[in-house]
Amino acid sequence: MQADYYQILGISREANVDQIKQAYRSKAKMYHPDINKAPNAKIFFQLISEAYQVLNNPEKKKWYDFKLRYPSTTGMRPQHEHRRPSTYESYYRAYTKSQQERKEEKEHEKYVKTLFDNIMFYFFVFVGATAIIFSIIDIFYDNISKRTINGLVFGAWFLFLLFYGWNTLNKK
Numbered sequence: 001m002q003a004d005y006y007q008i009l010g011i012s013r014e015a016n017v018d019q020i021k022q023a024y025r026s027k028a029k030m031y032h033p034d035i036n037k038a039p040n041a042k043i044f045f046q047l048i049s050e051a052y053q054v055l056n057n058p059e060k061k062k063w064y065d066f067k068l069r070y071p072s073t074t075g076m077r078p079q080h081e082h083r084r085p086s087t088y089e090s091y092y093r094a095y096t097k098s099q100q101e102r103k104e105e106k107e108h109e110k111y112v113k114t115l116f117d118n119i120m121f122y123f124f125v126f127v128g129a130t131a132i133i134f135s136i137i138d139i140f141y142d143n144i145s146k147r148t149i150n151g152l153v154f155g156a157w158f159l160f161l162l163f164y165g166w167n168t169l170n171k172k
Contacts, residue, residue, distance in 0.1 A: 003047060005050070005064065009051050010027070021052075024056075028045065033045055121162070128155050129159065130155075131154055132155035132159070135149075135152035135155060
């Protein structure tokens with residue numbers, strides 16, 4: 001079986017960052033190869049360091065906890081002691097790569113949505129401005145009629161509401 005990092009550090013699975021750090025420091029002092037002359041002290045110190053690196057990093061800890069809870073869904077079965085420790089790293093790299101791909105997809109969708117929103121906004125600004133411009137042109141040709149005033153009022157209100165709505169949406 002793969003070594004349980006929580007057992008190595010002697011902490012519970014609900015331990016916070018400070019508890020993890022404190023447990024690491026005390027275990028590292030106890031098993032550091034310069035202090036502890038036992039033959040397996042170096043190996044145990046490496047395990048302590050590996051456990052700390054995983055549990056101290058929120059992303060790695062999240063993946064590790066998921067892997068412990070659902071070993072069959074992550075494609076990882078209980079490992080033998082002689083198996084290389086890089087297996088965890090390869091699965092973690094695959095996990096972070098998929099997370100990065102999802103993030104890039106979301107960013108692309110957001111970019112496309114923003115682009116579409118901007119195009120529609122400027123199109124409607126053009127429509128409102130055109131209504132105002134044609135109403136002003138009619139006024140200069142002394143064709144002041146109900147239609148001319150309605151076009152001017154429509155264009156002004158349309159642009160006002162458009163800019164007000166746009167500012168309200170962009171404040172969120």
